[in-house]
Amino acid sequence: MNRVKRTALVAAGSVAMVIGGIGVVMPILPTTPFVIVAALCFGTSSPRMYGWLTRNRYFGEYIENYREGKGVSRRTKAYALIFLWSMLIVSALMMRGGIVAIVLPIVGAAVSAHILLLKGRDRSCAEQSR
Numbered sequence: 001m002n003r004v005k006r007t008a009l010v011a012a013g014s015v016a017m018v019i020g021g022i023g024v025v026m027p028i029l030p031t032t033p034f035v036i037v038a039a040l041c042f043g044t045s046s047p048r049m050y051g052w053l054t055r056n057r058y059f060g061e062y063i064e065n066y067r068e069g070k071g072v073s074r075r076t077k078a079y080a081l082i083f084l085w086s087m088l089i090v091s092a093l094m095m096r097g098g099i100v101a102i103v104l105p106i107v108g109a110a111v112s113a114h115i116l117l118l119k120g121r122d123r124s125c126a127e128q129s130r
Contacts, residue, residue, distance in 0.1 A: 009041045009044055013046070013049065016037040020033075020034030035062065062076075065121070070121055072118045072121055084108060
């Protein structure tokens with residue numbers, strides 16, 4: 001792979017990680033797709049950054065589960081929904097009405113549906129990965 005392509009992929013992966021990181025605290029931005037894009041970019045351009053991402057205590061397990069098609073545990077879904085709606089409520093209170101009062105519940109419902117429709121992960125699979 002040439003240097004320009006490698007640099008562009010590392011830059012794209014880094015931007016995706018920043019956006020994914022912002023998505024952790026901003027419920028309007030999805031985190032998981034950006035982290036997966038970052039993993040794809042790093043996987044083809046920088047083994048060191050890919051290793052860092054897949055060993056990361058916050059994102060590593062999710063990337064591995066996604067890559068292997070293992071699904072998402074009920075606990076992770078519950079935490080995601082609690083955090084999502086907590087941040088939506090905080091955002092709504094900070095913005096105080098307007099179009100935000102309409103957009104946030106719609107975004108929340110769509111993201112909640114996405115989370116709930118993710119492939120589930122049974123207990124035996126979750127216990128084997130520990």
